[in-house]
Amino acid sequence: MAYSFRAFLAIALTASLFSGSFIRASELTDKEAIRYFSQADQYLGASLSPDGSHYSIWKMDGASFQLNVHKRGVAETDTIQTYQFPSGLFNWHAWLDNTQIITSITRIPETAPILNVTSTKKTKSRVSGLTRQIYISDITTGKMVLILEYPLSVVLANNSDDFLHALPDDPEHFIMAFAPDGGEYPGVYKINVHTGATQELAAPTEPFTSWVVDRSGNLRLASGWGDDGMEIKVKQADTGKWNTLSDHPLFKEGRFGVLGFDDKGKNLYLRSSLGKGRSVIYRFDMDRTVINKKMFEHPFLDAGTLLLTNDGETILGATYVDHKPTIEFLNEAFQADYEHLQSLLNGADIIISDIDDTGNIWLVQTLSATKPAQLYIYDKSSNALSLIETKTTSDITPDPNSMTAVKFFSRDGLEIPAYLTLPSGKKDNLPFIIMPHGGPWVRDMMLYDNWAHFFANRGYGVLQPNYRGSSGYGDTFEARGYGEWGLAMQNDLVDAADWLVDEGYADKDRFCIVGGSYGGYAALVAAFKNSDTFKCAVSFAPVSDLEFWINTVASSKGERKTLMYRTVGSKKRKDLYAQSPSRQGKEVSMPLLILHGSSDIRVAPIHSALMSTALKKYTKPHELIWLKGGSHFLLQQEHREIFLRKSLDLLQETIG
Numbered sequence: 001m002a003y004s005f006r007a008f009l010a011i012a013l014t015a016s017l018f019s020g021s022f023i024r025a026s027e028l029t030d031k032e033a034i035r036y037f038s039q040a041d042q043y044l045g046a047s048l049s050p051d052g053s054h055y056s057i058w059k060m061d062g063a064s065f066q067l068n069v070h071k072r073g074v075a076e077t078d079t080i081q082t083y084q085f086p087s088g089l090f091n092w093h094a095w096l097d098n099t100q101i102i103t104s105i106t107r108i109p110e111t112a113p114i115l116n117v118t119s120t121k122k123t124k125s126r127v128s129g130l131t132r133q134i135y136i137s138d139i140t141t142g143k144m145v146l147i148l149e150y151p152l153s154v155v156l157a158n159n160s161d162d163f164l165h166a167l168p169d170d171p172e173h174f175i176m177a178f179a180p181d182g183g184e185y186p187g188v189y190k191i192n193v194h195t196g197a198t199q200e201l202a203a204p205t206e207p208f209t210s211w212v213v214d215r216s217g218n219l220r221l222a223s224g225w226g227d228d229g230m231e232i233k234v235k236q237a238d239t240g241k242w243n244t245l246s247d248h249p250l251f252k253e254g255r256f257g258v259l260g261f262d263d264k265g266k267n268l269y270l271r272s273s274l275g276k277g278r279s280v281i282y283r284f285d286m287d288r289t290v291i292n293k294k295m296f297e298h299p300f301l302d303a304g305t306l307l308l309t310n311d312g313e314t315i316l317g318a319t320y321v322d323h324k325p326t327i328e329f330l331n332e333a334f335q336a337d338y339e340h341l342q343s344l345l346n347g348a349d350i351i352i353s354d355i356d357d358t359g360n361i362w363l364v365q366t367l368s369a370t371k372p373a374q375l376y377i378y379d380k381s382s383n384a385l386s387l388i389e390t391k392t393t394s395d396i397t398p399d400p401n402s403m404t405a406v407k408f409f410s411r412d413g414l415e416i417p418a419y420l421t422l423p424s425g426k427k428d429n430l431p432f433i434i435m436p437h438g439g440p441w442v443r444d445m446m447l448y449d450n451w452a453h454f455f456a457n458r459g460y461g462v463l464q465p466n467y468r469g470s471s472g473y474g475d476t477f478e479a480r481g482y483g484e485w486g487l488a489m490q491n492d493l494v495d496a497a498d499w500l501v502d503e504g505y506a507d508k509d510r511f512c513i514v515g516g517s518y519g520g521y522a523a524l525v526a527a528f529k530n531s532d533t534f535k536c537a538v539s540f541a542p543v544s545d546l547e548f549w550i551n552t553v554a555s556s557k558g559e560r561k562t563l564m565y566r567t568v569g570s571k572k573r574k575d576l577y578a579q580s581p582s583r584q585g586k587e588v589s590m591p592l593l594i595l596h597g598s599s600d601i602r603v604a605p606i607h608s609a610l611m612s613t614a615l616k617k618y619t620k621p622h623e624l625i626w627l628k629g630g631s632h633f634l635l636q637q638e639h640r641e642i643f644l645r646k647s648l649d650l651l652q653e654t655i656g
Helices: 028-037 332-344 450-457 475-479 488-502 516-530 546-553 556-566 575-580 607-615 637-654
Strands: 044-049 054-061 064-073 081-084 091-097 102-108 127-138 143-155 161-163 173-178 187-192 198-202 212-213 219-226 229-235 240-245 256-261 267-272 282-283 292-298 303-308 317-320 325-329 348-353 363-365 374-379 386-389 400-410 413-422 428-433 461-465 507-517 535-542 594-599 622-627
Touching: 028 450, 028 637, 044 091, 044 348, 044 363, 054 386, 064 102, 081 127, 127 267, 143 187, 143 546, 161 212, 173 212, 173 374, 173 575, 187 229, 198 219, 219 256, 240 282, 256 303, 267 303, 292 303, 303 386, 317 556, 325 332, 332 348, 386 535, 400 488, 413 450, 428 488, 450 461, 450 637, 461 488, 461 607, 488 507, 507 516, 507 637, 516 535, 516 594, 546 556, 546 575, 546 607, 594 607, 607 622, 622 637
Parallel strands: 428 461, 428 507, 507 535, 535 594, 594 622
Antiparallel strands: 044 054, 054 064, 064 081, 091 102, 102 127, 127 143, 161 173, 173 187, 187 198, 212 219, 219 229, 229 240, 256 267, 267 282, 282 292, 303 317, 317 325, 348 363, 363 374, 374 386, 400 413, 413 461
């Protein structure tokens, strides 16, 4: 049986693989710990060629991205081709066939308007100054050719161009959705792999920002935020006519996500929460516009995605996230293959990154709550398993910290799930860090986290709460966070600290808060609102001005209304101001460390500049550090070292 796992990114089961000798935390100096935990990842992603003969791995090489191609079975550590991309942000790469790889890069010049921090005057300009580049790499010749380059608007700067179809029956072309002239709405184009010449299949049309093709490459669906809400249109396979589904209850009233088409293009697989209060996977008849089958439903968690064979005929399973990515098997043969592979890895947690078109070659990553991941190639036909890469390489192996799933109740009675990481051999009366995740409409999982393990290695307890508003727990839990930025969502973080004290884990006088992105926003809020709980705050790449953030990311009036509702629950500017840290500088009452990548295009650097200006106005103690050329994701080793060292300095000064 041949499997298709090109979009299969998060599947895991239980147990642990790692063993060996460890160095106790007390035996590591701060410098050694920083060096170990700040290592750049040895791989950021990997994929197989369609026939499984080669695999590609992408990683950071200093400040730029590198793509390495290996021939399977020759020497797993030998690279046959290396492609060095210009500095920028890596978006994605995909195999067009067995010899060609397509890669998308965002170029980020230092002078781009989106990065401007020389003036804290805010602008509503939609010009980003960024460009998107599309490269084709040929593994037989080693050549890499730039075939397409176009400007990006601010709105689309963080939306990847969508690679829609490789067109295997037309090796000269592929299909991609992008906005060629820096517009805010992408069209769909057939693109020549040699020249980059484009043929328009669908013109950019407001408000559509997402396009979907069926398994044959036929354009079938478009969606986007209109002024009055989400708009959906679908194309009938037989007539070619576009029909609107914007008023269909399935799309209008519930959260939904498109998962793809069946083999004949008649049915659409989608995820919706209509009437259930959590995401469920359905099969939707495109002609009759009705649900004709429920494919998977978890009793209390959101469903993830559906797993199909490459031809779309056989359902293999469905995914969801509990404490980790998990699969519900719907095919016995696939389950048997999966469990056999797991047995070869001593029952390790695993995630399948890719499987080739024959179903024989699997690319597998191990998962653990306490150790970095490892990447393997598995040949099912020969039952051979080879280690090809590890996330980190070091002669130091720190003593592992414990990580457990816990729950606590917020002040209004809502039960909040969280993950507790404790220093090895310690559990009582510790200095503690509350570490809220970014998003905020995502969630933490019980997986290895460099920040948490670094701080635990240095003697601090760490709690990562999935505060209200986090995704994966159903509509009600997520909706409890709507309108609660800086309010009930922030209270959950304070209540987390109170719970730790009540349970005896934490010293009530030694708490700090550390976070990035939305977590960085929460750290800034704590600095002006929660001084009774926290003694310091570390904020990486934070949002500091909600009005400015919403105005720059919303693609329409409808999306702006939705973001207003989700952040502060009203249309009033004063409510945005009240929960914007950069407008509350006078109220800050604790030492504050802010770090921001100078090339961050997801949360523009001006947010940290605005915050620093507000703090200077009232002579509030803080330090702002610009990470030159850094993105929103803290990928460079140099930047990781700075973040860990400066954070540790502040923690040691304030809570010991």
